[in-house]
Amino acid sequence: GSKRIRVVGEAPLVQTVGHELERSVALYGGNIVRQPGDGSETGSQEPDEVTLTTVDGGPGRGDAVAPAIAEAMALATPGDPAVRALGAEGYVVARRDGHTAIVAADAPGMLYGMFHLLRHPGCVSGPDQPAQRYEPRHALRMLDHWDNIAVHPVMGQVERGYSGGSIFYADGEVRADLSRVERYARLLASIGINSVAVNNVNVHAREARLLSDDLHAVVRMADVFRAWGIRVHLAVNFASPIILGGLRTSDPLDPDVGAWWDEATARVYQAVPDFGGYLVKADSEGQPGPFAYGRDHADGANLLARALAPFGGVVHWRAFVYNHRQDWRDRSTDRARAAYDHFAPLDGRFHDNVIVQVKHGPMDFQVREPVSPVIAAMPGTRLAVELQVTQEYTGQQQHVCYLAPAWSEILRFQPWGPDGATVSDAADGGLAAVSNVGDDPFWTGHPLAQANLYAFGRLAWEPALDPVKVLDEWIGLSFPAADDVVRATLHDIMDGSWRTYEDYTAPLGVGFMVRPGHHYGPDVDGYEYTPWGTYHFADRDGVGVDRTRATGTGFTGQYPPPWRDVYESASDCPDELLLFFHHVPYDHVLHSGPTVIQHIYDTHFAGAEAVEAMTAAWETLRGRIPDTVFERVSERMREQLRCAREWRDQVCAYFYRKSGVPDAYGRTIF
Ligand code: GCW
Structure with missing residues (x-):
């Protein structure tokens, strides 16, 4: 909705904040008041609805300080020396009596506070919120x-x-x-x-x-x-x-x-x-x-x-x-x-x-x-x-x-x-x-x-x-017109897509079954005899890299406990990393139930099917998201589907041929 927003300060990043908010105001309506440090200001005297300021910039108005600002200031400048001071990139958001305050320790925090507002429009229109600190967990x-x-x-x-x-x-x-x-x-x-x-x-x-x-x-x-x-x-x-x-x-x-x-x-x-x-x-x-x-x-x-x-x-x-x-x-x-x-x-x-x-x-x-x-x-x-x-x-x-x-x-x-x-x-x-x-x-x-x-x-x-x-935030920001159906469909397609990719490509942590050079598409033995150190050691009896201390390269010994022991043991090692740490026979039984060879078949069939479902789900969005985006994604999904089937067929055929073990469900292996 249209808001009267006060931006206090004049550091270069505060200018950026002012310009950015002017841009949003031009799109969505509203009114920006820029208040430099000298106390002068432009714009009308109506009450502000949002204030962005820094600890040094102060509340920004000569007259009574809005409670939201006072609350945010108090949290931004803890009097108690035992409480860590707000870092330069941190900010506090508070909302009280229909007024929102963003108080940052310094200009970078004001920049990030402004983006917080744009990401969470609710904090300038929703119910009151007690003051809360936001700070990056990583400085770099x-x-x-x-x-x-x-x-x-x-x-x-x-x-x-x-x-x-x-x-x-x-x-x-x-x-x-x-x-x-x-x-x-x-x-x-x-x-x-x-x-x-x-x-x-x-x-x-x-x-x-x-x-x-x-x-x-x-x-x-x-x-x-x-x-x-x-x-x-x-x-x-x-x-x-x-x-x-x-x-x-x-x-x-x-x-x-x-x-x-x-x-x-x-x-x-x-x-x-x-x-x-x-x-x-x-x-x-x-x-x-x-x-x-x-x-x-x-x-x-x-x-x-x-x-x-x-x-x-x-x-x-x-x-x-x-x-x-x-x-x-x-x-x-x-x-x-x-x-x-x-x-x-x-x-x-x-x-x-x-x-x-x-x-x-x-x-x-x-x-x-x-x-x-x-x-x-x-x-x-x-x-x-x-x-x-x-x-x-x-x-x-x-x-x-x-x-x-x-x-x-x-x-x-x-x-x-x-x-x-x-x-x-x-x-x-x-x-x-x-x-x-x-x-x-x-x-x-x-x-x-x-x-x-x-x-x-x-x-x-x-x-x-x-x-x-x-992902939900991203959907909301990237597809502002998305209704619940579009949102749910995008979640269906994307939430599990990493695991789907894992399913139809290299199994159980073994990695690198890609075409050499460009690294796109399947080639199970593509890197197997090259100098790059990227091997899976599949033979007629089994697959995986023995990285144990007992019989392998000793890599497990580089971990502190408990992982050095968890990874060392083929029975304790998590399934998804089994072939990273161990060379096991094809009939090795996973925690999840099936044997390694059956897992390879199952995940590859399931992975390619998941891509079929993904493609069909995307098709239902035709007309619900911008055409150019729709077309570009559709084109790529056709390629993903082709490629996922190719992965399924190459990986299943390779391991069927090596092991001689048929698929328990009798599916066609090409
Ligand atoms: O993953 C590999 C890439 C190289 C890359 C290298 C690296 C920039 O195949 O292209 O080189 O890692 O991270 O240095």
């Missing part, structure tokens, strides 16, 4: 773009990007027109993202130059993001001193190398004073790193940390380091072990402004993996957990796969057992995720993949949120 909520400036001959412009080209770069340069980036920044701010890395972690020669002669481009991107409370970070090449500086080495202990990074970093901060920091993939999949000089990853990370420290910047140093030249016959090497083996011994050696960024699982963003043991192994190090919003291994934005239920499981997982902290607690360096956005008109290729981006932001802010409720 980051999206990593795997965007290249130059179009890569194999990967295209965005590595593992399924939404067209980059929103940042075109024709070998940063785009002249950044208006889409501006809209992206607004979108990210609305879900609480406050950091963005604007280039791929595989830093090729062209992109390395963002740090040197292309700094002016970083300045332009940072200007756009700053208006929305977002800091820009750069992925840098560890060999930059050689590539850009003409030095003969990038040895982290060489004084000239240190001096080079100091100077390069000082230049960055001169141009972008609020620059976030560096993101580094080193000694991984061909990227240069400290190993070339006999140094370790603490030496490498600390080199950059020293250069950034005077300016308050951080290094995100990725733990995704493994030998990608393996031999499947060598059963002593295990890619799952690699991150822990490299990083756990370095705990305590990283500088304070280093954040070791750990992929959520020990392998590589498969549809099902255990939580990475690194997360429990480095209590003396700031850790960020990395998720993948781009659907590299989960249907590449051709398939509906709402990932928030998976992330929620990961973030709530308790690596030290039921009385211990969660993964989210252990991630004291925040959460990072690989973005799924490109220059596609729907931003994410598949319109329903936008829900993943939305959910990542919301869970990074509050990991305890229920992913189904988060």
Whole structure:
């Protein structure tokens, strides 16, 4: 409804809040009063219905303070020293006598408070609400773009990007027109993202130059993001001193190398004073790193940390380091072990402004993996957990796969057992995720993949949120005209889509049965004999990877109790991870009842059927949601259905042939 809204303050982010509210008012009616710090104001003298202010900005009106404001102020500035003060991004919402107050500790909190209003219109029109504090659970909520400036001959412009080209770069340069980036920044701010890395972690020669002669481009991107409370970070090449500086080495202990990074970093901060920091993939999949000089990853990370420290910047140093030249016959090497083996011994050696960024699982963003043991192994190090919003291994934005239920499981997982902290607690360096956005008109290729981006932001802010409720929020915001039927149908299609995807693809945690290279579609043995360390070891007797201490790679020993013992035992191991930890015969009986081979048949038939049902459900929405969205989703669902059947047939046929065990229900196996 139309409201009279008072915005108090004049910081740049408060200007953003004012403009944003003016935009909503233009659409929905209402009236904005802007009140700068000098007490002057514009607009009429009618009573306000909503006030947005900061603790320092005060109530905003000279006369009597509305009770809602007084209540919110009191909660925002607890007199009791035992109560933690509200952080700069936090805000308090209170509603009393038809007046809503949002009081933030500082301007960023006012920005997030404003988006809270837009997300929950009820708090400006509903019943009174006692004052409540809202604060992000993670201080760093980051999206990593795997965007290249130059179009890569194999990967295209965005590595593992399924939404067209980059929103940042075109024709070998940063785009002249950044208006889409501006809209992206607004979108990210609305879900609480406050950091963005604007280039791929595989830093090729062209992109390395963002740090040197292309700094002016970083300045332009940072200007756009700053208006929305977002800091820009750069992925840098560890060999930059050689590539850009003409030095003969990038040895982290060489004084000239240190001096080079100091100077390069000082230049960055001169141009972008609020620059976030560096993101580094080193000694991984061909990227240069400290190993070339006999140094370790603490030496490498600390080199950059020293250069950034005077300016308050951080290094995100990725733990995704493994030998990608393996031999499947060598059963002593295990890619799952690699991150822990490299990083756990370095705990305590990283500088304070280093954040070791750990992929959520020990392998590589498969549809099902255990939580990475690194997360429990480095209590003396700031850790960020990395998720993948781009659907590299989960249907590449051709398939509906709402990932928030998976992330929620990961973030709530308790690596030290039921009385211990969660993964989210252990991630004291925040959460990072690989973005799924490109220059596609729907931003994410598949319109329903936008829900993943939305959910990542919301869970990074509050990991305890229920992913189904988060989806419900997204539905309401994305389809404002949705009635109960549309809402229920979207839930039917999306709520369980991650498990459906798991059902028709690689079973029981085994992973990687995808086509090599692009990773789309089934190929059970596609990676079986390659050097990448991604094996399932299926033979005529059984399938799965023996990662036990007793007879396998010993990976289970990287977990603290109780998980080291739960995973070690084939009878205690949760079904969904059985083949990740154990090589078992096809007639091994699962907790859920069937044998492994029968489970493979059952889930693959059920998964493909679920996609048939999903497609039919979508069809009932024709005419109920915008045509362009409807058509794009329909087209992708046809492909999902084709692909799910292909997965079902390839996986069932493969295991039928290997095992010789027929399907108990006699279904046709192609
Ligand atoms: O999942 C793999 C991808 C690579 C990616 C790598 C990484 C950016 O297949 O494309 O490289 O992970 O996370 O570094």
